[in-house]
Amino acid sequence: MRVQMQDFDVSGEMAVMRAGNPAIGAITSFVGLVRDLNEGDCVSEMILEHYPGMTERSLERIVQEARARWDIIDVLVVHRIGPLRPLDQIVLVMVAGAHRGEAFSACEFVMDYLKTQAPFWKKEQTPAGGRWVDARDSDDAAAKRWQQ
Amino acid sequence: MDNSDVFKGLASQAGVTISVLYLARLREVLGTDREELTLPGAAPTVAALRAFLLERGGVWSKELAPDRPVRVAVNQDMARSDTVLRTGDEIALFPPVTGG
Numbered sequence A: 001m002r003v004q005m006q007d008f009d010v011s012g013e014m015a016v017m018r019a020g021n022p023a024i025g026a027i028t029s030f031v032g033l034v035r036d037l038n039e040g041d042c043v044s045e046m047i048l049e050h051y052p053g054m055t056e057r058s059l060e061r062i063v064q065e066a067r068a069r070w071d072i073i074d075v076l077v078v079h080r081i082g083p084l085r086p087l088d089q090i091v092l093v094m095v096a097g098a099h100r101g102e103a104f105s106a107c108e109f110v111m112d113y114l115k116t117q118a119p120f121w122k123k124e125q126t127p128a129g130g131r132w133v134d135a136r137d138s139d140d141a142a143a144k145r146w147q148q
Numbered sequence B: 001m002d003n004s005d006v007f008k009g010l011a012s013q014a015g016v017t018i019s020v021l022y023l024a025r026l027r028e029v030l031g032t033d034r035e036e037l038t039l040p041g042a043a044p045t046v047a048a049l050r051a052f053l054l055e056r057g058g059v060w061s062k063e064l065a066p067d068r069p070v071r072v073a074v075n076q077d078m079a080r081s082d083t084v085l086r087t088g089d090e091i092a093l094f095p096p097v098t099g100g
Helices: A010-018 A055-069 A098-117 A139-148 B003-014 B024-030 B046-054 B058-063
Strands: A002-004 A026-033 A046-051 A072-080 A082-084 A089-097 A122-127 A129-132 B016-022 B034-039 B071-074 B092-094
Touching: A002 A055, A010 A072, A010 A089, A026 A098, A046 A072, A055 A072, A055 A082, A055 A098, A072 A098, A089 A098, A098 A139, A122 B024, A129 B024, B016 B024, B016 B046, B024 B058, B024 B092, B034 B046, B046 B058, B046 B071
Parallel strands: A002 A072, B016 B092
Antiparallel strands: A026 A089, A046 A082, A046 A122, A072 A089, A122 A129, B016 B034, B071 B092
């Protein structure tokens, strides 16, 4: 799990994950991107803040939970912090498994839990000034699905 | 009264000294990123800390009001309102998370 300022390269990360492991039959990945529009306002920049220490622990715990639920081979989470602009990549979740079913489910699970549990916050810059992004009920609902 | 009672008595007089961190929007509206605090009592809870800060009035009572969605971590693990605080603990107060 990595928390970093710099960008990441999806195909490079995938090459590392699958190198030398013929047990892997499927790799799924999710990439979150900065949009130029939120709540009807133009977004020119976004600052990602986190809680160092707790962030890493929380990501580690989410990945452990995914490994306990599904028979998967590898999981990678990379989350960027600091100033980002529209088109920039924010987060990468990549899961390797023997088959696609587990890899798809585990990837979605990690992302849903990250959204509601990992201590990151977004502040976006709009023409009206800076504003903190509000948490969404739909994200809570997405995470709760996995508890049923 | 044996020695352990004497010790508990001293501890409760001294209170519990903790570090409190304010993150993201809470840091900005409260105008501070961290402070050291001594709470009265031998075993104060997260709820007691919140009530203590609420007493400051102004922006504190607005932002930490019971209906506001404030999250609390104790030593970097999510805590509940009945989580007990101990001397040396790192407490963080922050809004619901919005990463990803």
